[in-house]
Amino acid sequence: MAFFSAGEELRMSAANPAAKTASLTGLMFCAPWIAGVILLFAWPFAASLYWSCCKFDIINPPEFVGLENYSRIADEVASGRGAGRAILNTLYYSLLSVPLSVVLGVSLAVLLSAKVKGQSLFRTLVFLPSIIPIVASSILWVWMLDTDTGLVNTLLGWIGVPPQNWLNQARSAISLEGAAQIGAWFSDGRLLLFGSKDALVLMTLWGVGNFVVIYLAAIGDIPNTLYEAAEIDGAGWLRRLFHVTVPMLSPVIFFNLVMGLIRSVQNFTNIYILSEGTGQPGNSLTTISLKLFLSAFADFEMGYASALAWMLFVGLVAATLLLARLSKNWVHYRGT
Amino acid sequence: MSFRSKFAIYGLLILVGLIFALPMIMMVSGSLQTPEQLSRNPNSFPESAQWANYPQAITSMPFGLYLTNTLILCVGCVIGSTLSCSVVAYGLCRVQWRGRQWVMLTVIATMLLPWQIMMVPRFILISEIGLYNSLWAIIGPTFLGDAFFIFLLRQFFISIPEELLEAGRIDGLGDWGLFWRIVVPLSTPALATVALFQFVQTWNDFGGALLYLSDPQKFPLAYGLERFVSSYGDQTHLLLAAAVMFSIPMIVVFFLAQKTFVEGISTSGIKG
Numbered sequence: 044m045a046f047f048s049a050g051e052e053l054r055m056s057a058a059n060p061a062a063k064t065a066s067l068t069g070l071m072f073c074a075p076w077i078a079g080v081i082l083l084f085a086w087p088f089a090a091s092l093y094w095s096c097c098k099f100d101i102i103n104p105p106e107f108v109g110l111e112n113y114s115r116i117a118d119e120v121a122s123g124r125g126a127g128r129a130i131l132n133t134l135y136y137s138l139l140s141v142p143l144s145v146v147l148g149v150s151l152a153v154l155l156s157a158k159v160k161g162q163s164l165f166r167t168l169v170f171l172p173s174i175i176p177i178v179a180s181s182i183l184w185v186w187m188l189d190t191d192t193g194l195v196n197t198l199l200g201w202i203g204v205p206p207q208n209w210l211n212q213a214r215s216a217i218s219l220e221g222a223a224q225i226g227a228w229f230s231d232g233r234l235l236l237f238g239s240k241d242a243l244v245l246m247t248l249w250g251v252g253n254f255v256v257i258y259l260a261a262i263g264d265i266p267n268t269l270y271e272a273a274e275i276d277g278a279g280w281l282r283r284l285f286h287v288t289v290p291m292l293s294p295v296i297f298f299n300l301v302m303g304l305i306r307s308v309q310n311f312t313n314i315y316i317l318s319e320g321t322g323q324p325g326n327s328l329t330t331i332s333l334k335l336f337l338s339a340f341a342d343f344e345m346g347y348a349s350a351l352a353w354m355l356f357v358g359l360v361a362a363t364l365l366l367a368r369l370s371k372n373w374v375h376y377r378g379t
Numbered sequence: 380m381s382f383r384s385k386f387a388i389y390g391l392l393i394l395v396g397l398i399f400a401l402p403m404i405m406m407v408s409g410s411l412q413t414p415e416q417l418s419r420n421p422n423s424f425p426e427s428a429q430w431a432n433y434p435q436a437i438t439s440m441p442f443g444l445y446l447t448n449t450l451i452l453c454v455g456c457v458i459g460s461t462l463s464c465s466v467v468a469y470g471l472c473r474v475q476w477r478g479r480q481w482v483m484l485t486v487i488a489t490m491l492l493p494w495q496i497m498m499v500p501r502f503i504l505i506s507e508i509g510l511y512n513s514l515w516a517i518i519g520p521t522f523l524g525d526a527f528f529i530f531l532l533r534q535f536f537i538s539i540p541e542e543l544l545e546a547g548r549i550d551g552l553g554d555w556g557l558f559w560r561i562v563v564p565l566s567t568p569a570l571a572t573v574a575l576f577q578f579v580q581t582w583n584d585f586g587g588a589l590l591y592l593s594d595p596q597k598f599p600l601a602y603g604l605e606r607f608v609s610s611y612g613d614q615t616h617l618l619l620a621a622a623v624m625f626s627i628p629m630i631v632v633f634f635l636a637q638k639t640f641v642e643g644i645s646t647s648g649i650k651g
Contacts, residue, residue: 076529179623192418
């Protein structure tokens with residue numbers, strides 16, 4: 044194990060009489076966690092794997108049905124309904140919010156690392172939204188995204204964009220319908236582009252401050268000599284940004300990409316509140332997390348919900364491994 | 380830095396600052412408006428500040444009850460986490476025993492499991508042991524440790540010089556004594572970080588109440604507020620006032636412990 048040095052391992056395995064008491068002491072200290080792992084992780088892990096192959100409504104004992112739940116998911120994926128719709132919704136939200144969070148997060152961190160007076164004030168302003176409780180910020184955004192009087196539509200109106208049905212519209216901006224809407228805008232000035240998932244993305248981006256803090260710490264660690272050398276070589280600020288800052292940040296960007304992906308896929312609370320726990324309008328906010336919750340606690344299909352959870356887990360692991368594989372091409376670790 | 384680039388940077392900073400601050404300003408502004416103004420012209424400053432919205436929000440929902448529940452949860456979870464995680468972290472780095480690397484491995488592994496996998500079995504477990512609809516359903520698990528906090532404390536405990544513990548041993552302290560008399564007093568900054576993060580997490584927690592609580596007498600603020608939204612959707616002025624009151628403690632905590640927050644997030648990046 045990399046956590047311990049070789050010397051420590053030797054001392055631990057040495058056959059001295061103290062080793063036995065040490066084992067007992069260690070076990071005693073770790074007992075809460077060991078109990079926690081068994082009760083809250085190992086057993087649930089095994090149980091949900093078994094139940095994912097069962098018909099289980101909580102009231103009656105689970106009844107083994109083999110891979111029925113999984114084949115149901117496969118059917119729904121093929122038809123684009125139910126779980127299929129949930130996967131598409133999750134993909135849309137993650138593929139839009141995660142890259143945008145990275146780009147926005149890095150840009151803001153670069154801007155906020157400029158050594159000017161009032162720097163800490165601006166840093167605080169960018170960070171504060173991520174400290175607002177998610178329930179409070181959801182209430183706030185539902186109000187600001189109101190079609191008729193909301194702040195967002197008012198601001199868009201200033202730059203000539205017609206009111207958007209943010210929370211009452213199932214369609215989303217990056218889609219064929221969205222492209223058609225852009226066409227309609229040019230021909231007759233009508234535009235219904237943004238929908239509920241775009242609203243969710245907007246809300247997520249407002250809370251990007253957490254990531255900015257991480258990027259800021261990483262920017263602070265970049266040795267000044269690199270910038271000086273680049274400047275002597277005649278690199279302007281843009282080249283210094285893309286040839287020094289971004290490569291030096293790449294390990295942190297990779298870390299935040301993975302964390303952002305995990306967070307966006309597991310995101311639940313604001314989706315639940317924005318859609319009043321229903322996934323409405325038109326199931327456009329039914330992400331996998333919400334679908335899973337509703338299957339378990341509204342439809343009492345524990346088996347199906349467990350199967351969905353396992354699909355989500357396998358999907359997340361696969362996506363993380365893919366990102367790790369791709370990262371070799373663009374992540375630069377110092378000293379290598 | 381040239382005057383022009385400084386000018387451009389300030390321009391951008393002010394724009395960015397405004398964009399991020401605007402929703403928060405709006406929340407306060409909206410909370411001070413009359414329902415009449417909110418329906419007609421909400422995106423301007425309050426025509427006359429309705430401070431009465433705040434007491435009215437408190438009385439129109441069981442705000443005090445929800446707050447009490449939230450505080451009970453916060454105190455319980457903070458005690459649970461700091462106690463269990465520090466004990467476990469000590470066992471993981473200050474007691475040399477075989478098998479601890481396996482325990483450490485489970486700490487890392489559980490961080491990778493999505494909560495969705497555990498949701499149904501944990502719900503059934505909590506119901507089976509009779510904790511459904513009890514605040515203990517949320518407090519109890521914190522007494523069994525949290526992977527992230529254990530990891531954080533372990534990193535800190537490792538940095539305590541072995542000589543200090545050796546001196547304690549010579550004075551006749553056992554591991555329990557070393558833990559309480561030497562490691563815990565030296566680790567107050569790390570323990571404060573854990574307490575802070577757990578407090579913020581519990582204050583914000585919505586899912587726990589949604590899953591485990593059904594009795595309105597036991598709702599914490601996060602959940603009670605959401606229920607208020609779904610039952611009184613048109614009381615925007617009261618909702619915003621409640622949302623402001625619900626957010627203020629987090630903002631105060633942030634300003635009091637800014638350094639701990641920023642360092643905690645930037646070293647770990649996992650929670651916050």
